[in-house]
Amino acid sequence: MEGMSNIVKKVTQLMSGLIFMYGLYIITHGHLTPGGGFAGGAIVAGAFIILILAFGSKALSLKKEENATSVTESSAILIVLILAAIGMAAGAAVFFNNYLPLGRVGELISAGVIPLYNIFIGMEVAAALLTIFLAFVIYKEEVLK
Numbered sequence: 001m002e003g004m005s006n007i008v009k010k011v012t013q014l015m016s017g018l019i020f021m022y023g024l025y026i027i028t029h030g031h032l033t034p035g036g037g038f039a040g041g042a043i044v045a046g047a048f049i050i051l052i053l054a055f056g057s058k059a060l061s062l063k064k065e066e067n068a069t070s071v072t073e074s075s076a077i078l079i080v081l082i083l084a085a086i087g088m089a090a091g092a093a094v095f096f097n098n099y100l101p102l103g104r105v106g107e108l109i110s111a112g113v114i115p116l117y118n119i120f121i122g123m124e125v126a127a128a129l130l131t132i133f134l135a136f137v138i139y140k141e142e143v144l145k
Helices: 004-027 038-053 064-094 114-144
Strands: none
Touching: 004 038, 004 114, 038 114, 064 114
């Protein structure tokens, strides 16, 4: 897969950072506004996908990236499960129990473990979507060889 023109590459470089930051905003503010881990993770994955589309697969070692995204995806979901199990072990015997202090309503740190779940679910979704996209690109390149 070849890269695109210099104009597209430069605009992609400028926009991908903004898209990435917006995805992080959606993830971290998911307990206060509509959004959260899944929506923000999809936006973050989109930032990486447009970079791959603009610069082409020749500029990146996609097989190494696919392995790294698979490890990130597995690690993030493992952390979510560990956080949920800690909630169960914290005394209430309820999986996903909220065991951190809630804080003041309306502030960023005001929902106990829910922001942590949003962050790690966002990481998992971004890595999963990026892994799927990379698998398609790698498969296409292997077939065209």
